[in-house]
Amino acid sequence: MSRIHQIEITTEDGETIHFECRGDEDVITAALRQEIFLMSSCREGGCATCKAFCAEGDYQLVGCSVQALPPEEEEEGNVLLCRCFPESDLELEVPYAYSRISFAPEDRCFTAEVVELARLASNTMRLRLRRIGGDRKVTFAPGQYLDIQIPGTELTRSFSPANTPNEEGELEFLIRLLPDGRFSDYLRSGAQIGQPLTVKGPLGVFGLKENGFRPRYFVAGGTGLAPVLSMVRQMHQWKEPQETRLYFGVNKPEEAFYLAELKALEAAMPNLGVRICAWQADEGWSEERGSVIDVLRRDLEHKPTQPDIYLCGPPAMVDAAYAVCDQFAIPRNQIFLEKFLPSGPCGEACDASRVHHHSVSA
């Protein structure tokens, strides 16, 4: 019989919860067994939704994706709770509020039907869903994401709404088409208007943070625009006064989309500046030339105050933008990010034999 350890979880707003965890089970599973629903999604070490900081205790981490938990973060004491097996009592800190934890076996799944499928660019589609059934309302904090089940399979994929919460049940997704991607293939050939889809969520902790009146800079690569747009649209609805910049980067002009929507938002929000950047721009491109990282670096050079920075998109872009923020000494607690990691099982990036033992003491 495996030893039982005491787990203490402290939330972002300073509340604590306690539960027990056996040495042979991970922290998320132990919490679920005791009807405590902590933030999690893939439960396979691949998505980083369950990331936490261990302030005290010994544990083993088994099979985390290096994208979800880079070695330097692991070194600092960060853990993925779905892959964290305690070897002593643990004191853990999670980056979300107590209200995001639920204590009932509630079913977060609902059904929504496909109402629009539109090709926006060479590698991007928009999928619009509308919730059906009794309660139409869709509630989420802008920046969060939902898991959508691929019809006829048990597989789910994570996508972030680009719109804001609403009573009409509308969900607007911007989806990158990947070669041989299961959801991408479904969109390319199987999806039909009126088809019901199972949706789970909201999930995730990416979202707007209260910051007084500090400027907010949002940096999005490709469909990383979706949660960023949701947050900026929310700021517009709330008439938030901060100076706001939205950097939207694509590789090639034919991959760009939502230019008219972004220009319209810029015209409607006096505090918003939009920079649309194409890395391999051709003659006809009239927006910014160069990578979104270059344009961000150039702007930060001329910025006297340090803005809050929100980063979202492919992991390599997020890492490069993070390095630029470091270069300009932007405090880490002013940088918020979401990497669009592959959903579901973490695949090749996840090495199940990668077992790390840690000892942390305050």
Ligand SMILES: Cc1cc2nc3c(=O)[nH]c(=O)nc-3n(C[C@H](O)[C@H](O)[C@H](O)COP(=O)(O)OP(=O)(O)OC[C@H]3O[C@@H](n4cnc5c(N)ncnc54)[C@H](O)[C@@H]3O)c2cc1C
């Ligand atoms: C929290 C979160 C929110 C997300 N929100 C969005 C969103 O709003 N819009 C969006 O387009 N994507 C989003 N993603 C990424 C998306 O969930 C994954 O890219 C997903 O795997 C795509 O599903 P698929 O079935 O088409 O491809 P899969 O069947 O999962 O993958 C097919 C192939 O592509 C590779 N691959 C998977 N993802 C990527 C990637 N991002 N870049 C390069 N290669 C990849 C895989 O390794 C595999 O070889 C999000 C991811 C996370 C974790």
Ligand code: FES
């Ligand atoms: S839920 Fe732990 S990494 Fe996805």
